[in-house]
Amino acid sequence: MYLIGFLVNPIAGMGGTVGLKGTDGQVEEARARGAMPKAAERAVETLVLLAGQPVRYLACSGTMGEEILKKAGIKDYEVVFCPDQGTTSADDSIAVCRVFVQRRVDLVLFCGGDGTARDIYSVLGDAIPMLGIPAGVKMFSAVFAVTPVAAAQIIRSGCTSGGRFFLRDAEVVDVDEEAYREGELRSRLFGIAKSPYVQGLSQGTKQVFESHDEERAKSDIGRFISEVMEGTPEVLYLLGPGSTTAAIAERLGLKKTLLGFDAVKGVKLVDSDLNEKAMLALIKKNMPARLVISIIGAQGSLLGRGTQQVSPEVLRMIGIENIIVIATPQKLAETPVVFVDTGDAVLDRDFGDHIPVVSGYRIARRVRIGREDIPCPNEC
Amino acid sequence: MQTKILLDEDQMPKAWYNILADLPTPLDPPLHPGTGKPLVPEDLAQIFPMELIMQEMSPKRMIDIPSEVQDVLRLWRPSPLYRAHRLEKQLKTPAHIYYKYEGVSPPGSHKPNTAVPQAYYNMKAGIERIATETGAGQWGSALAFATQLFGLECTVYMVRASYTQKPYRKSMMQVWGAECIPSPSTRTKSGSAVLQKDPETPGSLGIAISEAVEDAATHSNTNYSLGSVLNHVCLHQTVTGLESKEQLATVDEYPDVVIGCLGGGSNFAGISFPFAGDKLKGTHRDTDIIAVEPASCPKLTKGVYTYDYGDVAGLTPLLKMFTLGHDFIPPSIHAGGLRYHGASPIDSKLIHDGIMRAVSYHQSEVFDAAQTFARTEGIIIAPETSHAAKAAIDEALKCKKSGEAKTILFNCSGHGHFDMSAFDAYYAKQLVDYEYPEKLIRESLARLPKIPGA
Numbered sequence: 001m002y003l004i005g006f007l008v009n010p011i012a013g014m015g016g017t018v019g020l021k022g023t024d025g026q027v028e029e030a031r032a033r034g035a036m037p038k039a040a041e042r043a044v045e046t047l048v049l050l051a052g053q054p055v056r057y058l059a060c061s062g063t064m065g066e067e068i069l070k071k072a073g074i075k076d077y078e079v080v081f082c083p084d085q086g087t088t089s090a091d092d093s094i095a096v097c098r099v100f101v102q103r104r105v106d107l108v109l110f111c112g113g114d115g116t117a118r119d120i121y122s123v124l125g126d127a128i129p130m131l132g133i134p135a136g137v138k139m140f141s142a143v144f145a146v147t148p149v150a151a152a153q154i155i156r157s158g159c160t161s162g163g164r165f166f167l168r169d170a171e172v173v174d175v176d177e178e179a180y181r182e183g184e185l186r187s188r189l190f191g192i193a194k195s196p197y198v199q200g201l202s203q204g205t206k207q208v209f210e211s212h213d214e215e216r217a218k219s220d221i222g223r224f225i226s227e228v229m230e231g232t233p234e235v236l237y238l239l240g241p242g243s244t245t246a247a248i249a250e251r252l253g254l255k256k257t258l259l260g261f262d263a264v265k266g267v268k269l270v271d272s273d274l275n276e277k278a279m280l281a282l283i284k285k286n287m288p289a290r291l292v293i294s295i296i297g298a299q300g301s302l303l304g305r306g307t308q309q310v311s312p313e314v315l316r317m318i319g320i321e322n323i324i325v326i327a328t329p330q331k332l333a334e335t336p337v338v339f340v341d342t343g344d345a346v347l348d349r350d351f352g353d354h355i356p357v358v359s360g361y362r363i364a365r366r367v368r369i370g371r372e373d374i375p376c377p378n379e380c
Numbered sequence: 381m382q383t384k385i386l387l388d389e390d391q392m393p394k395a396w397y398n399i400l401a402d403l404p405t406p407l408d409p410p411l412h413p414g415t416g417k418p419l420v421p422e423d424l425a426q427i428f429p430m431e432l433i434m435q436e437m438s439p440k441r442m443i444d445i446p447s448e449v450q451d452v453l454r455l456w457r458p459s460p461l462y463r464a465h466r467l468e469k470q471l472k473t474p475a476h477i478y479y480k481y482e483g484v485s486p487p488g489s490h491k492p493n494t495a496v497p498q499a500y501y502n503m504k505a506g507i508e509r510i511a512t513e514t515g516a517g518q519w520g521s522a523l524a525f526a527t528q529l530f531g532l533e534c535t536v537y538m539v540r541a542s543y544t545q546k547p548y549r550k551s552m553m554q555v556w557g558a559e560c561i562p563s564p565s566t567r568t569k570s571g572s573a574v575l576q577k578d579p580e581t582p583g584s585l586g587i588a589i590s591e592a593v594e595d596a597a598t599h600s601n602t603n604y605s606l607g608s609v610l611n612h613v614c615l616h617q618t619v620t621g622l623e624s625k626e627q628l629a630t631v632d633e634y635p636d637v638v639i640g641c642l643g644g645g646s647n648f649a650g651i652s653f654p655f656a657g658d659k660l661k662g663t664h665r666d667t668d669i670i671a672v673e674p675a676s677c678p679k680l681t682k683g684v685y686t687y688d689y690g691d692v693a694g695l696t697p698l699l700k701m702f703t704l705g706h707d708f709i710p711p712s713i714h715a716g717g718l719r720y721h722g723a724s725p726i727d728s729k730l731i732h733d734g735i736m737r738a739v740s741y742h743q744s745e746v747f748d749a750a751q752t753f754a755r756t757e758g759i760i761i762a763p764e765t766s767h768a769a770k771a772a773i774d775e776a777l778k779c780k781k782s783g784e785a786k787t788i789l790f791n792c793s794g795h796g797h798f799d800m801s802a803f804d805a806y807y808a809k810q811l812v813d814y815e816y817p818e819k820l821i822r823e824s825l826a827r828l829p830k831i832p833g834a
Contacts, residue, residue: 213580224824231826324820329812336809356815362824363676363711366742366813 002055002107002159005100005128006077007093007120009112010063012039012135039135040068042148043111046133047072049152053159058103060096068111090119097123107131107165107196109155114173117141121172121191129167129194131155140301142170143195150198157198165196168214168330169243171296189241189259189296197330217328220361222247225292225326233266236286238279238318240293240310244326248292261309276309280317289318295327295357300335300370302355303342312344320350325367326358337370383465385478385627387458394445397618399653399726400611401441402660404733407611407725408700411687419697427596427604429505432498435612443615445497452496452529456485457619461627462792466756468776475779476633477772479792480624480651483759487552489794490647491522491607494616498605499526509533509602511595513563513588516542516716517549518762518794519607524558534558535602537565537591540583542716548798563588570594570693584709585720586692593695608644609690609699609724617650624789625654635667637775639790641767642671642680642738643717645724651791653726656735669736670775671727672767674718674746676814677710679703680731680738688722701728704816705825711814713743714802715763739771742813746770747806750796760803762796 014037040063047069057077059065069077080099083092097120100108107129110120113136120130121143132144133151145151158165174190225248229237239245241259249256249264256262260273263282271282283289291310295302302325303310315323327335340351356364400407409418421433428436435443445453464477482490502510510527513536514520520536527534536558543550543562553560563583564571570590574581581587589606596604606613621638628634638655640648648671658664673680679702688703690696703722704710710719730736746763749770754760761769772790779786796803805811 216580224820227824228820231823332812333810356817358817358820360711362708362817362821364815364817364820365711366675366815 003103003105004055004057004155005097005103005105005108006057006059006065006069007096007100007108007110007112007116008039008043008064008068009093009110009116009135010037010039012112012116013042014038037063039111040071042135043068043133044072045148046109046111046152047074049149050074050155053156055155055159058100058105060092064092064096090115093119094123100124101128104128107155107158109133109151111135113139114141117143117172117193118174118190121193124193126169126192126194129165129196131196140173141190143172143193154196154198158196166198167194168197169193170195171242173296192243192258214328214330217330217360218244218247219251220363221326221328221358222251224358224361224363225324226251228324229264230267234288235265236270236283236289237264238262238274238283238289238291239264240291242294242296244294244328244331245292248326274309276311276314279309279314283314283317288322290322290324291315291318292324292326295325295331295335295338300338302338302340302351302369310342312342312347315342315347320347324358325355329359332357332359332365332367337368339370381465382631383463385461385463385630387623387626389454389458391626392450392454392458393619393622394450395442396445396615397622397654397657398435398438398441398443398615399618399649399657399660401439402657403726403729404660407729408687410700410725411698413689413694413697416698423697427593429501429507429603431501431504432612435615436610445619446500449497449500452500452526453493453619456492458623458627459484459620461624462757463631464757467753467773470752470756471773471776471780473776473780474783474785475776476785476787477776478624478628478633478635478787478789479757479769479772480620480627480789481759481792482620482647483761483765483792483795485522487518487522487525488797489518489522489762490617490620490650490791491519491794492526493619493650494607494613494646495519495522495526495605496529497616498613499523499530499532502603502605503530503532505603507532507601507603509535509599510605511535511537511592511599511602512605512607513537513539513585513592514542514549514607515539515585515588515719516546517553517798518717518764520558520560521549521552521556523605523607524553524556524560528557535592535595536560537563537571537588537595539563539585539588540581541712543583546716546798546801563591565591567591568594570695584692586690586706586709589691590693590695593691597695606690608646608720609701609722611724611726613644613646614649614653614724614726617646618653620647620650620791621652621654624651628787628789633787634664635789636786637668637670637772637788639670639672639768639771639775639788641715641718641764641791641793642673642723642727643715643720643764644722645671645727647791647793649724649727651789652736656730659735668775669730670771671731671736671738672771673738673740674710674713674715674767674814675740675742676713676816677704677719677721678740678816679721679723680728681740682816682818683721683723685728685732690722699725701725702731704821711812713763713814714799714805714811715743715746715767717762717764718767741767741770744806744811744813747803747811749773750803751806759792760796760800761792762794763799763802765791765793765796768793
């Protein structure tokens with residue numbers, strides 16, 4: 001029997017349909033524009049497919065949980081928190097997540113968008129895995145299933161394989177809604193959660209020889225790039241955020257900040273958590289320089305998501321040919337196309353149509369660069 | 381309009397062509413892995429029968445095919461040579477495209493051309509069992525087929541990932557009476573060592589070779605057999621090129637371009653050596669001979685021409701060849717037969733000396749070619765073979781541009797009936813195009829200590 005903490009942000013996604021690009025603090029405006037709550041509907045879609053599974057749910061009362069469980073015909077649940085009805089807020093999400101942590105749930109299943117994911121992650125960290133039923137306006141975080149049906153499939157597969165979910169690192173991305181409404185996408189990496197996933201490939205089409213274990217893939221990439229760095233002690237390396245780049249530092253015995261850019265030269269840490277200005281100064285003094293970055297988020301963003309420090313000026317100084325892109329096969333399985341969004345359209349085009357992405361020990365893949373605007377992953 | 385050019389059974393070659401006799405300068409000798417000195421026949425006697433060792437080093441131009449071997453080869457040989465009329469029409473090329481189809485053999489590929497004589501010579505030498513390795517199972521199934529015809533036992537170390545994910549060639553081996561073991565295994569010291577370090581390892585061809593060699597070296601009734609790379613294996617494959625030459629002559633053709641895919645290099649050697657011999661002898665100086673390799677494992681186009689081991693553990697002799705390093709584990713492309721870090725020393729030398737050349741392709745464009753071929757000529761070819769088809773199509777398209785009516789011959793080395801999951805992946809758009817990060821790899825190797833003599 002699994003214990004799942006279940007949480008719905010009932011107002012998630014309301015802003016999207018009426019052009020508000022996010023619902024944070026905009027509920028009244030959204031309602032005034034005629035928006036209808038749709039998160040409940042999407043959560044029901046997932047839950048009905050989980051009927052009969054060996055799962056017990058912990059939930060809030062009312063629209064944040066119980067109502068939806070009832071609607072989906074789920075009986076095995078326990079109400080563990082009662083938010084003030086009518087005015088649900090981020091505080092309620094945070095409060096119920098604290099209960100989930102105390103009760104040691106196996107997984108938090110939530111329905112919402114990036115804002116909801118951020119609130120939940122702020123309580124769970126990477127201690128408890130989380131999985132999102134997509135219902136928000138923006139879902140740049142990697143904790144979301146592609147559709148409500150996919151969310152159910154992921155949980156069912158966990159149930160059939162004896163309760164063992166395949167977990168992976170999933171970036172939680174924080175988008176500045178104010179700026180987004182002004183037409184500017186400003187985001188930063190908020191954290192790296194654990195999230196269950198199902199290997200996207202059916203048995204017959206599985207790739208031979210490649211590890212299904214993402215940790216192993218990371219360590220292979222870490223081993224390769226650390227060897228490259230040891231072989232080129234004269235080069236300044238800027239290691240970007242994420243756990244794949246962290247694997248490189250770990251291999252070299254260096255302490256890396258998880259969410260920032262750190263500089264390494266001659267296998268020594270030169271500086272940590274650099275901002276744009278510090279980066280420019282350091283590069284100027286230490287040419288040649290190389291940038292090591294991984295693909296961030298569920299949409300295959302190469303630059304521009306959580307990497308604002310790397311401005312077009314920084315990239316020009318380093319040179320596109322000196323960017324080493326890394327990503328695990330698991331990440332690449334979901335992002336067959338990557339999107340480059342440096343904030344400078346001319347520079348974006350200089351990346352060309354394909355980019356090599358290091359995906360294993362001495363292995364790279366040729367990945368297509370998407371030319372469309374950065375898409376919203378789900379139907380928003 | 382003749383489509384299929386057939387030879388009678390009595391026109392099957394009675395002797396193999398040994399290109400060593402026609403090389404302008406001798407091949408650099410294989411070196412002993414322990415001493416670094418050139419090998420002597422006795423060094424190999426522990427794992428190979430003497431007849432094959434003599435073939436490995438023979439200066440004779442033509443080497444007779446024993447009649448017992450011919451009897452078996454006649455089950456499918458001479459194999460047909462096809463004129464690809466429909467493919468030509470589809471491409472609107474003035475080129476004449478011919479393909480030698482080796483998929484008609486019982487195991488479905490060119491591999492039994494050498495499995496049969498290898499089994500035969502081992503049987504004659506009183507050997508009771510042969511140990512070998514296999515990746516996706518082409519070679520293992522061919523040797524299983526051959527050994528049972530001569531009453532030998534066969535032990536196949538199959539790369540673990542393929543063992544679980546490509547089960548049907550394993551089933552074929554069982555039908556033909558061979559024992560198929562997932563590698564690494566606890567059967568050998570080298571396998572146990574790998575398992576101890578990494579119980580979850582998916583295995584690799586280099587590890588499986590180490591296991592099979594160790595098995596043979598530690599059992600007096602057992603020999604080792606290799607499905608590619610070595611001179612005697614290339615020798616046995618020349619039946620395909622010799623037949624093709626005969627078949628083309630019956631329609632008054634001689635190829636301007638000869639193409640084969642290259643993993644270890646034996647099917648390429650088979651189709652090309654008889655024509656490369658003519659080039660060396662000066663009778664046809666302008667033949668363009670092309671080896672096709674995957675971009676993910678580009679030893680010929682990005683590797684180094686140097687001495688290297690044939691396996692991961694370093695148990696095999698050091699061979700002078702194009703290599704990506706014996707510890708390189710190539711990525712998981714569907715053309716499993718082309719996932720090898722090295723290449724036949726003879727192919728390597730001929731390419732190094734400019735007698736032949738090499739090109740590389742990504743796997744998705746290769747599957748495009750396989751689809752074109754299947755939809756015109758009808759045969760669903762193996763992913764390995766599709767590399768050759770891709771190069772043939774590209775050469776034919778060049779002819780379309782230039783207006784030249786060149787004659788193009790390629791070795792259609794096997795069918796793809798056990799590779800349908802690869803086509804599934806192609807249609808699901810899940811094929812990955814791998815790159816070989818050459819610059820980074822060179823930099824990563826810079827930190828390694830230099831080993832003298834290696």
